[in-house]
Amino acid sequence: MATLLLVGAGVIAVVVEAGSDSSYGPAARSGPAGRTIDAPATVAGYHLITGEAAVGLSARVPGATPERYWFYTDTPDGTRPSLVFNASTTQWDPKLARENATHSLSWGLTNFFAGAKIEDPQDVDAGPLGGAMQCGHQIGRGAVVCRWGDASTVGSVAVLGITDIHQAGAIALQFRSAAEH
Incomplete structure (x- = not known):
């Protein structure tokens, strides 16, 4: 009986400790809500691809997703992407709002990286x-992908x-700071 109580006390201590760590609480409690995302024209030497080239690149984005995608090149007026920026807000995506209300930022990042086949974020x-941000190598793509999440937005830069x-x-x-308001 004494062993059971000690084990029980240990479990309660772990639960209390885990419950007080903000990475285990709902993402919705991780900071200000109601932020928006706008694609900046130029950030960190990368330039937003616009016009027909942007339309063609956007057509390659698989399926219907509430995340918005923007493509950037490292040369002015270039049309070949060297960076992909995508983001969503709880205003655009009711599913993200529900997930943020019930799951932690860690949960969201772990699921994203697993689905995107990112090594060792x-x-x-x-x-x-x-909020939180992690980066990792995308297997077989020659890219590093970074993902952030906070109370009202998620975004990634490849x-x-x-x-x-x-x-x-x-x-x-730099992209997050320029795009998230």
Whole structure:
């Protein structure tokens, strides 16, 4: 009986400790809600692809998704993407709003990276907007993908041709800071 009580006390301590860690609480409690996303024209030396080229690239995005996609090139007036930026808000996506109300930021990041086949995602600086951000290598694609989440937005930046996690994280943070309001 004494062993059972000690084990029970240990489980309660773990549950209380886990429950007090913000990464285990609902994402909706992770910061300000009601933020919006706008695609910036230029960030970190990358330029938004517009016009027919953007329409053609957008047509390649699979299926109907509430996330919006924007393609960027590292040369002015270029049409070949070197970075893909996508994002969603709880205003655009009722499913994201429900998930944020019941699941943690960690849960959202883990599911994203598993589905996107990202190797060994690592925590990187989410910046002053808060929430959480991780970056990892996309298997077989030659890209580093960074994903952030907060109370009302999710977004990712896939940087082609860069293999350094922290360099890609710095670029993703610049995109997030320029796009999320």
